[in-house]
Amino acid sequence: MFRNFILAAAIAGTATIADAAPQVELWRLDCGRIAVNDLSVFSDTFAYAREKKTLTDSCYVIRHGADYMLWDTGLPAALLGKPLAPGEVLAPTLDRTVPDQLKEIAIKPEAIRLIGISHYHFDHVGQAADFPKARLMIGKTDLEALKASPAPFGADPSLLTPWLSGGAPLDTVEGDKDVFGDGSVVMLSAPGHTPGSHALLVRLAEKGPVLLSGDVAHFEKQFETGGIPPFNTNRAESLASMARLQAMARTLGATLVVQHDADDIAKLPAFPTSAK
Numbered sequence: 001m002f003r004n005f006i007l008a009a010a011i012a013g014t015a016t017i018a019d020a021a022p023q024v025e026l027w028r029l030d031c032g033r034i035a036v037n038d039l040s041v042f043s044d045t046f047a048y049a050r051e052k053k054t055l056t057d058s059c060y061v062i063r064h065g066a067d068y069m070l071w072d073t074g075l076p077a078a079l080l081g082k083p084l085a086p087g088e089v090l091a092p093t094l095d096r097t098v099p100d101q102l103k104e105i106a107i108k109p110e111a112i113r114l115i116g117i118s119h120y121h122f123d124h125v126g127q128a129a130d131f132p133k134a135r136l137m138i139g140k141t142d143l144e145a146l147k148a149s150p151a152p153f154g155a156d157p158s159l160l161t162p163w164l165s166g167g168a169p170l171d172t173v174e175g176d177k178d179v180f181g182d183g184s185v186v187m188l189s190a191p192g193h194t195p196g197s198h199a200l201l202v203r204l205a206e207k208g209p210v211l212l213s214g215d216v217a218h219f220e221k222q223f224e225t226g227g228i229p230p231f232n233t234n235r236a237e238s239l240a241s242m243a244r245l246q247a248m249a250r251t252l253g254a255t256l257v258v259q260h261d262a263d264d265i266a267k268l269p270a271f272p273t274s275a276k
């Protein structure tokens, strides 16, 4: 009898917590494309020679109750409509801006209160300054690198002027960061691609846990072949971060989404449908 009471109380307690938890919703946005005319630039062991691939540049909106957060902000709007340059090793272009897509799902730019950044490369911070009042969350060592002279490979600090100038709120992240304090959205330390790289865990009620990779990998095959771009800042950390995400995906039964992999992002509903 006593045992049944405890069990009933435990179930009731769980239901109360679940009812009170803010609803979490995740949209993926189209934040550009990058035609890679020589995929071997993503391997320091001469893999992928003579291969070509078009990488997607995805970014994400998360609703947590009444709060909205962006995860990465894609390529800069200056690339809107840019023809793909056939001769370039990496040719980026943008079809739609983030504010344009937010309008379609009735989210005003000023409703974006938080921006989480996976790392400092220009294809992840490109449109952040369209949300200059938002609180920016970025790895501490990535921020330090951005302030160095010269700026690190792949970074354009001017894209983050509202925060680097001290005019907008900024959180530097060391290790993991539980964004809303309830475990539903967690920035995961995943260094190697850059010193302060992060991935993002989003726990959804129906879809289950989703892991957004940042640039821990650029396409799924890198997990199989241990493909490390020579421009990563630390090879050993890169391998460790790949192992962390894969292990976490296994233990949580999470959907691992490699943000630059067009096949991978199809694991989430096509915009404007959200995952819940």
Ligand SMILES: [Zn+2]
Residues within 6 Å of the ligand: 121, 123, 124, 215, 260
């Ligand atoms: Zn990238």
